[in-house]
Amino acid sequence: MPGDTVKKNSSERLGEITRVNGPIVEARHMEHAGMLEVVEVGDLHLIGEVIRVRGNAVTIQVYENTSGVRPGEAVRCSSRPLSVRLGPGLLGTIYDGIQRPLDRIAAQSGAMIARGEKAEPLDTEKSWHFQPLATVGQRLQAGEPFGQVQETLSILHKIMVPPSISGELLSIATEGDYRGTETIATLRDADGREWPLSMFQYWPVREPRPVRARLQMAEPLLTGLRVIDTFFPIAKGGAAAIPGGFGTGKTMTQQALAKWSNAQIIVYVGCGERGNEMTEVLREFPELVDPRSGRSLMERTILIANTSNMPVAAREVSIYTGITLAEYYRDMGYDVAIMADSTSRWAEALRELSGRLEEMPADEGFPAYLPARLAGFYERAGRVETLQGGEGSVSVIGAVSPPGGDFSEPVTQHTSRFIRCFWALDRDLANARHYPAISWRNSYSEYLVEIADWWKNHDHNWKNNRDILMDILQEESNLQHIAKLVGPDALPDSQRLTLFTAEIIKNAFLQQNSFDDIDMYCSPEKQSWMMRLLVKFATRTLVIIQKGATLADIHGLPGLERLMRMKSEIKNDDTQTMAALEQQISTGLDALERSLRA
Structure with a gap:
């Protein structure tokens, strides 16, 4: 190895x-x-x-x-x-596909x-400060921690019994500094064999690490991106795909998820990407500041770089290396997110190797076992009860690079069978500098049922408000076809209002600015408030239009410009300004409604 x-x-x-x-x-x-x-x-x-x-x-x-x-x-x-x-020592390291440390x-x-x-x-020469968690004579189960070290300032690393053994603890080192290869404990199994334990252990990358049980997902993996958290959420332990053509923002979206998601550990796999893109990732990640701790994001990140000019076979195994490292930290009780960029390059490696093995090709030359390999990868995601009885999760987010943006090609089609969250990137949105360029027409999430209770505890109207905004966007999409034929001015005011409201939703809510200090991340509380305000605006203006007001009256409402800029002008925790804007919009609508009755 x-x-x-x-x-x-x-x-x-x-x-x-x-x-x-x-x-x-x-x-x-x-x-x-x-x-x-x-x-x-x-x-x-x-x-x-x-x-x-x-x-x-x-x-x-x-x-x-x-x-x-x-x-x-x-x-x-x-x-x-x-x-x-x-x-200990995995975090903050940059590896190639077969775990060789590039630095x-x-x-x-x-x-x-x-x-x-x-x-x-x-590093076999580095010493770690070991703290024992077990005592001599104690019976330890497979996967149970018997010690811990402070791996980084952000992460406490648990030293666990390997999953394949259990038994009575014969000896354990006292608290102090030890190298990773030194024996710090001895275990005797039921057959009487003695096993020396160190801080290091091995695990085969193609074999999923065992768990006690798989649990139902119940909590969202919050990303700070409103189009994801509100419209197409992913649960902790879920699997998602980001398909999109060249230049639509797959890598940028995954980097934003790595920085802002509420996963405790990040594993980023650059699989077959261009060297200049991966170089940018390797340079930027060590400089990124963790918004939670204020320290380097690398303190809780592992990078695996396998660029397109590296051997193709190592590209195939890099995905398994990444998911195994993620499962290891999951077994400690952490929530881990693994970003695979991109699974299309991984599938291309499978195709090349299959061709050299002279195997019978299937769709577009890919091997017939491509669906099974994809399923085996994505099915290693999940929220689980670990062998030690705790809870942990691995969330898998894989980028897919269909040639020419064709979502009907085999990798995208097979991937969609094994994931429950599909964030389709749209070329037109990307060209219009709409970030993130996730299409609200072609994307979907099947995790809404699982996470509904979590959102309900934070905002009991969340599901209803989300559905109202989605209905407006869907109606706007249908009206656009009519507007292209007869022109928007030929539509009645109620339908023109729908087009106007949809534009506000797209520009003031769905679009974000990754370079804006306020808008780069949106908290769940601010998202709920923005949704509530937009729903109130949409429903009340529709009633007012039906009572005889004109679209020009709506355009003249006080606070409308602030509504359009609320994403970048109101901070996540500024509830006072939120309430003031909401009151201003309500006052303007009340005044307009009174004028109609006069």
Whole structure:
């Protein structure tokens, strides 16, 4: 596995390369190898994974460039599946797809990763201040914490018993500073075997970490983006997709979610994206300030960078590396959000590898097992009861990059089968500088039922107000077709009012300014108030129009301009200004209604 050297002292564990086809290598004399076992390929000891076994011959997927690797070179086995090292020190680190720390590799060999380059995923020389949470003689269950360290100022890291063992605690270190590889506890299982425990442990990336039970989702993952939180919410533990063509704002939206969502841990996977985009992410994230703590956002973030110029096979595994790290922190009881940008590039890696394996292609050349792989990834999301009895969640948000913005292509279509929240980005909105460019016509969320009670406790009219605003936007969409034929001036005032109100909803509520200190994040309380004010405005002006007022009368209402600017002029906690604007709008409507009766 990455960061470890494979045992080389046993000639019985050596195979021989017979064929090289890009990242796919075939070898013989490998009767001792197992499926998904990690191997070192060739004289450069390139990291690979066994993906097919036929007698004593195997097919290997190599995660590095195989140029120059020749038949006859040796293959060394590890007797371990592709795994990640878990423990304190993950947060704030930038890895590649197979958990090689890019900053340490850059310090060793420069900006480009040399083939066969290895570095420890976690710093084995760094000491952590360990605090024991268990006592000698105590029986510890799988996944139960027996100690803790302060990983960052924001996150307390629990040292847990590996999920595969349980037993009686024979010894445990006293409080103090220890390196991650040092034995800090000893456990004896039911068979009498003794297990030394350190702060570090391993877990195979393709195997979901076990949980006690899966729980129903009940709380929204708040993002600060009104179009998401109000119209198309995602629950903690949910799965969402952001499909959109080039330049529609997928990466920008995911970065906003990483910064502002109320997840406690963020795992950001840049899978197959352009190097300049990923470089921007790597430069900006360490400089971002966590709005909750006022410190660096990297204190609770893990970045996985696997750009389009890196080996395609490592792109395929980077998604699994990210979700495994997310599950590890979930097991500590944290709410984790993983951003995968983008699953389309991951699917393209599957297509290339499938082609080199000479497998029968399905739709648009993608392998027939693409739906199963997508399902396996998104189904690792969820809110769970952990093995220790606590609660944690992993929310998965995957970007999809359909060629030409065609949502009928296979990756988008299959993804929509396995997620319950679909944030479709619209090219016209993006070109109009409407951020976020999430279409209210093509997007949907199936989490409204689960989170309705949470919102009801904060605002009992939330669901009703949301439905009213959505109905106005839907009616406006239908009226636009008529207006294009006969012109808006030919419509009656009530329908023109709908067009006007919809414009206010789009500009004053749905559109946000990510560079505005006030509007970059909108609290749930402010969102509820804005919805309530817009619903009051829409319903009362419709009644007034029906009583004989004109659209010009509505345009002349005092406070209307402030209503349009409320998103950027009223702070999230400024309830006094909110009440003043609401009173001004109500007073103006009352005066207009009295004038009609006079």
